[in-house]
Amino acid sequence: MEAEGLDWLLVPLHRLVSWGAAAAMVFGGVVPYIPQYRDIRRTQNADGFSTHVCLVLLVASILRILFWFGRRFESPLLWQSIVMTLTMLLMLKLCTEVRVANELNLKRRSFADFDPHHFWRWSSFGDYVQCVLAFTGVAGYVTYLSIDSALFVETLGFLAVLTEAMLGVPQLYRNYCHRSTEGMSLKMVLMWTSGDTFKTAYFLLNGAPLQFSVCGLLQVLVDLAILGQAYAFACHPQKPVPHTAHPASAKAL
Secondary structure (H helix, E strand, C coil), X not given: CHHHHCHHHHHHHHHHHHHHHHHHHHHCCCCXXXXXXXXXXXXXXXXXXXXXXXXXXXHHHHHHHHHHHXXXXXXXXXXXXXXXXXHHHHHHHHHXXXXXXXXXXXXXXXXXXXXXXXXXXXXXXXXXXXXXHHHHHHHHHHHHHHCCCHHHHHHHHHHHHHHHHCCCHHHHHHHHHHCCCCCCCHHHHXXXXXXXXXXXXXXXXXXXXXXXXXXXXXXXHHHHHHHHHHHHHHHCCCCCCCCCCCCHHXXXX
16 A cells, blocks of 8 residues: 555656656756767867767767667667767868868868778868768668668677777777877766666666667777876886977977
8 A cells, every 4th residue: 555655656756767867868868978078179179179079979870870770779869869969070171271271281081082092081071971971872772672681680789789889999009009098088988887877877778779789888098098097107118218399380289
């Protein structure tokens, strides 16, 4: 009788918690990029952020949206992919504008050149949009033709979450090459870690497809590796190497 008497409180509370968790899934993934976006706007320097992070998340989000047509999973995960796609396009737009503004005598590079040496290093945001639309069109057409194949659908889902699990790898590699995390927002990585931990727990508790849970755990490990880099490079900073000054037009891309 006592439990039944509390139903008026527990049922709305459970519903409120469910809505809160769903909202966190949809918008929580974009929150880590807010401090990085603000840092880039403030400093007008995007060198510390790897735009390949945007590439990874765009591919992962598009593949996950296509996966939804073959195997319907929870709506918050679908909306998360849509919101993340828009967010990564905004990050790309800012990074491209800042990089082009900081470069003098920059030779124009476009998606239409089909030059693999300058892939994802184009001079205009419109070129990135063209690439994303081309990838979406090809992937969507292949999915349309193979949507009745269970093997294809499951493979598509695995590729989507595996690609997302590799999110931190470009940043991890960049930090390793430069032996520094300068320009990288530590707040962003801390939010990555907390968000990926929450997301993985959400997958496990809500019975999401197995691919989501396994790759979520992998993503948390990559986040922890980046935090380890930040700690290691802070404890053992690289000594600056004396060099002669170069004109601004010779800046590295």
